[in-house]
Amino acid sequence: MRTVIVGASAAGMAAAEAIRKRDPITEIVMLSNETHPPYYRPLIPYLIYKEKTGEDILRQARLTPSNLDLRLGVRATRLDPKNHTLTLGHDEILSYDHLLIATGASPIRPDISGLDGPGVFYLRTWADAEEVARAAKDAKYAVILGAGRIGMKSAFALRHLGIEVIVVELLERIVPQQLDVASAAIFAQAVAEAGIRTILGQTLKAVNHEGKRVTSVTLDDGSNLKADLVIVGVGVRPNLELAVSGGLHVYKGLLVDEHLRTSDTHIFAAGDVVETKDVVSGGSIVSGIWTNAADMGRIAGDNLAGGNSTYEGAFSLLNAMELGGLPVVSVGDIEALPGDGIEVFTELRGQTYRKLVFDGDRLIGLILVGQIERAGIYQTLIREKANVSGLRRELLGPRFHYGHYILSKPVLTDQYVKAG
Numbered sequence: 011m012r013t014v015i016v017g018a019s020a021a022g023m024a025a026a027e028a029i030r031k032r033d034p035i036t037e038i039v040m041l042s043n044e045t046h047p048p049y050y051r052p053l054i055p056y057l058i059y060k061e062k063t064g065e066d067i068l069r070q071a072r073l074t075p076s077n078l079d080l081r082l083g084v085r086a087t088r089l090d091p092k093n094h095t096l097t098l099g100h101d102e103i104l105s106y107d108h109l110l111i112a113t114g115a116s117p118i119r120p121d122i123s124g125l126d127g128p129g130v131f132y133l134r135t136w137a138d139a140e141e142v143a144r145a146a147k148d149a150k151y152a153v154i155l156g157a158g159r160i161g162m163k164s165a166f167a168l169r170h171l172g173i174e175v176i177v178v179e180l181l182e183r184i185v186p187q188q189l190d191v192a193s194a195a196i197f198a199q200a201v202a203e204a205g206i207r208t209i210l211g212q213t214l215k216a217v218n219h220e221g222k223r224v225t226s227v228t229l230d231d232g233s234n235l236k237a238d239l240v241i242v243g244v245g246v247r248p249n250l251e252l253a254v255s256g257g258l259h260v261y262k263g264l265l266v267d268e269h270l271r272t273s274d275t276h277i278f279a280a281g282d283v284v285e286t287k288d289v290v291s292g293g294s295i296v297s298g299i300w301t302n303a304a305d306m307g308r309i310a311g312d313n314l315a316g317g318n319s320t321y322e323g324a325f326s327l328l329n330a331m332e333l334g335g336l337p338v339v340s341v342g343d344i345e346a347l348p349g350d351g352i353e354v355f356t357e358l359r360g361q362t363y364r365k366l367v368f369d370g371d372r373l374i375g376l377i378l379v380g381q382i383e384r385a386g387i388y389q390t391l392i393r394e395k396a397n398v399s400g401l402r403r404e405l406l407g408p409r410f411h412y413g414h415y416i417l418s419k420p421v422l423t424d425q426y427v428k429a430g
């Protein structure tokens with residue numbers, strides 16, 4: 011029996027480990043079109059200013075070459091589900107009994123004049139980070155398009171190298187997917203203190219070159235900014251080409267059932283390529299989050315090895331990051347407005363901020379800035395759709411802990427009393 015996994019990142023590696031847990035014998039072939047060994051993708055910005063080395067960001071695998079046949083620099087170009095085969099880059103045919111598609115996502119490339127020219131970078135891979143690091147050596151001015159997670163991490167990385175950085179964002183606040191207005195304002199201050207300039211409510215009209223060098227960018231309003239390099243971070247889209255070549259059902263992402271099986275019984279999928287259910291809203295989402303990808307990988311891997319695990323869905327937002335030394339955790343629905351059963355509690359003290367969003371008796375969203383220690387408990391309450399009606403006071407208090415929740419559950423309280 012041979013299981014082939016396409017993609018050697020969060021989802022692919024978690025799947026391989028889950029398969030091995032159940033099944034020590036099946037041959038596992040893992041393909042990656044990247045030439046670097048598996049690594050923690052969110053850490054690549056640190057490579058730009060050498061805060062971390064390649065060694066530091068390696069994903070320590072529990073699998074050795076003897077039980078995982080990892081083939082780097084190999085792209086699967088075509089899928090033939092009828093014959094159970096993949097075509098590899100150089101026309102080699104690889105057969106499989108079971109297949110996992112964990113091809114992830116790639117940066118969106120907006121249609122802006124000059125954006126496909128030299129000196130313009132997209133930060134998705136280890137190799138991309140190395141390219142940016144090389145270009146940064148001769149750069150004095152950088153423009154980043156997009157003030158999301160990747161744009162801001164890139165901005166701080168380049169600023170560490172002493173480069174003058176300007177971030178251009180179409181929306182009216184930074185990291186708009188993860189921060190509300192109040193928390194974005196806290197970070198805007200940290201960003202300004204780091205010497206990074208932001209221009210909000212604008213986008214680029216053109217990237218201007220002289221020969222093979224970027225010289226400037228032109229904004230929507232016609233103004234020009236000096237630039238020696240440009241980084242684009244305006245979101246990602248799932249890598250669906252392989253799935254489409256095999257006729258698998260896709261919509262916004264690769265469609266799967268609750269066991270992460272695609273429209274072909276022998277093919278599963280996991281990670282950023284998948285369209286799944288939002289655990290909070292129940293709507294369909296394509297998630298771009300490491301932990302979601304790893305969770306899906308574990309479930310798909312277990313099922314590929316004969317298990318019957320169910321995937322309950324992903325958080326559309328589940329992120330912890332640090333910008334300018336200030337940590338933030340955002341989970342679930344942080345945008346819901348008060349009314350219609352929605353209640354929003356916020357507390358702002360200097361650079362510490364808490365926002366809890368309730369829908370009736372359920373906690374559905376959360377932002378913690380500064381003090382993030384209890385994020386895991388809140389996340390569990392959101393995922394479990396826990397009834398927190400009896401816990402409001404504790405939840406909003408500064409010393410909330412998991413024990414409050416456990417003791418608030420009637421059945422557990424009974425057991426606790428009996429045991430006592």
Ligand SMILES: Cc1cc2nc3c(=O)[nH]c(=O)nc-3n(C[C@H](O)[C@H](O)[C@H](O)COP(=O)(O)OP(=O)(O)OC[C@H]3O[C@@H](n4cnc5c(N)ncnc54)[C@H](O)[C@@H]3O)c2cc1C
Pocket residue numbers: 016017018019020021022041042043044051052053054055084085086087112113114115133134135159160163249252280281282283297298299300301303328329330331
């Ligand atoms: C700079 C940066 C910062 C990030 N920060 C965070 C963060 O703070 N928190 C967070 O939760 N997430 C973060 N992410 C997102 C996170 O890295 C992704 O959600 C996660 O990597 C998805 O894992 P995956 O296994 O689904 O796919 P990917 O990591 O995209 O891996 C898919 C792999 O498959 C390969 N592949 C694709 N097609 C083929 C093919 N046909 N043949 C062979 N190989 C193929 C790709 O090259 C890639 O190596 C960040 C991402 C970046 C780039």
